[in-house]
Amino acid sequence: MPSHSRAAWRKANLREGYTTSACATAAACAATHTLVTGQRVETITIDLPVRSAVTFPIETCLQQDHSVTCGVIKDAGDDPDVTHGLEIRAEVAWRNEPGIVLEGGVGVGHVTKPGLPVPVGEPAINPVPRRMIIRGVANELSNLGAERSVQVTISVPGGEAVAQQTMNPKLGIIGGISILGTSGIVKPFSVSAYRASIYIELKMAAYNNVNHVVLTTGARSETYAEGQYPHLPEYAFVQVGDHLDYGLKQTRRLQFQQVTLSGMVGKLSKVAAGQMQTHISQGGVDLGFLADVAVRLGADESLQEHIRNANxxxxxxxxxxxAEIDGLETYLAQQAAEKAAVFINHAVPINVLLWDIRGKLLAEGTV
Incomplete structure (x- = not known):
């Protein structure tokens, strides 16, 4: 089976999971049901924004005099989500004032920096998850004929520790994870999810008046760039991975004044050849392009042929x-800058940093 067919087969057969928003909604609905009826539930069935009648098993059900806490285990399917296996809990308690109030408890982060969908000081429960939880609880109360008000508190045991493996600390979300997900469904290795995280980081940088952002192809090139620009705040550095095309488009949309691309020779040689989406599925390194560059630099026909057959x-x-031929990195860095600038119609000044694997800056390009 060809490699691209294997990749497609694997993607088609990966198991979907559920977002923290779906788990929180299910836990809140289960707790509401038990609070009203006094009867524990082993499962709860809810509607998600993109799917109806989804049933969740209830892991925990703790009854107290005026409140009930239920928990759902986060199942991310086959997606490598660090929140997989966490228990998302919801405590639902009666309250005298009208309405349904939603709070964040232990393990749910709180927002400390502007530029995110949630205001500073609020628990990191995004707008769509917030609506999902409140609507689910309201429907449960209505279906059971309970005309009373409740407070819902979402908590995640172990959430504060797991949050250190997410981008929350960088975004100024402290104390725990975020409750996220607009569809309720986790699609394994989702491009849309990765791109959404890129946009959130860039939007936050723009909101906090950062004029210069650095798009990096990975963790090492980000670390090296941070050393190059120690005056820039942490959130000015955004890992775009293979999605340089998307990152560049967003820098134009958000009107940054300077964009730096930071990477190593593999990814940046693709950019220099005009390939802004650098995932292997879009093609490997263009060795023919590199052979042509080598000719420009003085390579003979024999060396050119060796380059065409390089690994x-x-x-x-x-x-x-x-062969003692210099200039490859300088040429690639400059070409990468020029091709990136053309890609966004020269809307933003571009410069490129090309590193070796040990963090030595080999070349820069500027447009």
Missing amino acids: TAHHVQLLLRK
Whole structure:
């Protein structure tokens, strides 16, 4: 089976999961049901924004005099989600004042910086999850004929520790994870989810008056760029991975004044060749392009042929160094800057940092 067919088969057969918003809604509805009826439930069935009648098993059901706490285990399916396996709990308590109030408890983060969908000081429960939870509880109360008001408190045991593995600390969300998800469904290895995180980080940088953002292809190139620009705040550095095309478009949309691309020779050689989406599914390193560059730099026909049959862009670097031919990295950095600038119609000044794997800056390009 061809590699691209295997990848498609694996993606088609990956198991979907449920978002923290779906789990929180299910837990809140189960707690509401038990609070009204006095009867514990082993499962609860709710409607999600994109799917009806989804049933969740209830892990915990703790009854007290005026409140009930229920918990649902977060199942992310086959997605490598760090919140997988956490218990999302909801305590529902009677209150005298009218309405349904939603709060964040232990393990749910609180927002400390502006620029996010949730105001500063509020629990990190995004707008759609907030509506899902409140609507679910309201429907449960109505269906059971309970004309009373409640307070719902979402908590996540272990959430504060797990949050350190997310981008929450960088975004200024402290104390726990966020309750996220607009559909209720986790699609494994979702491109849309990754791109959404890129947009959130860039939007936050723009909201906090950051004029210069650095798009990095990975963790190492981000670390190296942070050393290059120590004056920039942490949230000015955004890992876009293979989605440079999307990141660049958003920098234009958000009207930044300066954009830096930080990466190594493999990804940046693709950008220099005009490939802004650098995932392997869109093609590997263009060795023909690198062979043509080598000719510009003085490579003979024999070396050119060796480059066309090289294993990686790094292999090309080694071949040129052995032949004592310089200039590859400088050419690629400049071409990457020029191609990126053309991609966004020169809307934002672009510069490129090209590193080796140990963090040595090999070349810069500027447009």
